[in-house]
Amino acid sequence: MRDWFAQKILCLPQLASLHGHDVDNLMVYVHWLMLALFAGWSLYFAYVLWRFNSARHPQADYVGSTSPIPKYTEIAVVVIEAVLLIGVAIPIWAKNVDHFPDPADKKTVVIQIMAQQFGWNVRYPGLDGKFGRQDMKLIADNNIFGVDSADAAGKDDIQYYNGEIHCVLNQPVLVYLSSKDVIHSFKLVAMRVTQDAIPGLRIPFTFTPTKLGRYQVECAQLCGNAHAAMSGGFVLVQTPEEYAAWLQSKSSAGQPQSFE
Numbered sequence: 489m490r491d492w493f494a495q496k497i498l499c500l501p502q503l504a505s506l507h508g509h510d511v512d513n514l515m516v517y518v519h520w521l522m523l524a525l526f527a528g529w530s531l532y533f534a535y536v537l538w539r540f541n542s543a544r545h546p547q548a549d550y551v552g553s554t555s556p557i558p559k560y561t562e563i564a565v566v567v568i569e570a571v572l573l574i575g576v577a578i579p580i581w582a583k584n585v586d587h588f589p590d591p592a593d594k595k596t597v598v599i600q601i602m603a604q605q606f607g608w609n610v611r612y613p614g615l616d617g618k619f620g621r622q623d624m625k626l627i628a629d630n631n632i633f634g635v636d637s638a639d640a641a642g643k644d645d646i647q648y649y650n651g652e653i654h655c656v657l658n659q660p661v662l663v664y665l666s667s668k669d670v671i672h673s674f675k676l677v678a679m680r681v682t683q684d685a686i687p688g689l690r691i692p693f694t695f696t697p698t699k700l701g702r703y704q705v706e707c708a709q710l711c712g713n714a715h716a717a718m719s720g721g722f723v724l725v726q727t728p729e730e731y732a733a734w735l736q737s738k739s740s741a742g743q744p745q746s747f748e
């Protein structure tokens with residue numbers, strides 16, 4: 489019933505992440521509450537128009553109705569909203585900000601993303617699974633992530649601008665997000681994730697893709713006159729074999745790769 493309501497009535501976009509069901513369920517619960525309130529208060533309004541019209545009460549009554557039903561109804565609405573907030577919304581939020589996959593686990597796809605006007609810089613640790621050393625002092629136009637070229641662990645790292653962000657079906661993705669210039673916001677609707685990218689901060693967020701496919705990334709913050717260009721990024725969900733082949737083809741000895 490919840491899935492039918494979400495898809496047929498709310499017309500929610502395609503869902504492709506593990507935690508997304510909880511997010512969609514919350515939206516379904518909230519809309520059921522709003523629907524019940526709309527129907528209930530509409531019926532009550534119609535009753536009031538009938539019960540207190542001038543034909544039935546030619547003389548105004550300054551006391552009005554003394555029924556306790558409206559008061560109890562308002563209390564019930566507050567209780568339901570508190571249950572949705574404390575019992576559903578806060579646990580969903582806590583689950584996604586306090587429980588991150590282990591970056592040392594081989595099944596975790598770890599990605600660094602640096603937003604800028606107007607695109608997404610992406611970095612992977614390469615075949616060795618280790619990011620090369622970084623230093624803020626090394627950040628420059630041609631070194632967005634401040635990578636230390638003297639560190640051997642970074643020789644096979646993969647870096648590129650505004651290409652497809654690769655991840656693996658049913659394997660957790662851990663993203664470290666930042667910004668080069670202004671506040672951006674990484675929004676991936678199909679995965680039900682949105683996270684602000686703030687200069688000077690490296691903010692983690694996670695999702696686990698459950699469907700193969702290619703999903704558009706958008707910026708949810710107005711970040712300048714070419715804000716719309718931020719929708720040029722995509723997340724590509726692949727099988728483990730496809731991802732391994734891609735990683736093998738792009739990660740090699742020598743300087744970090746840069747490609748579109």
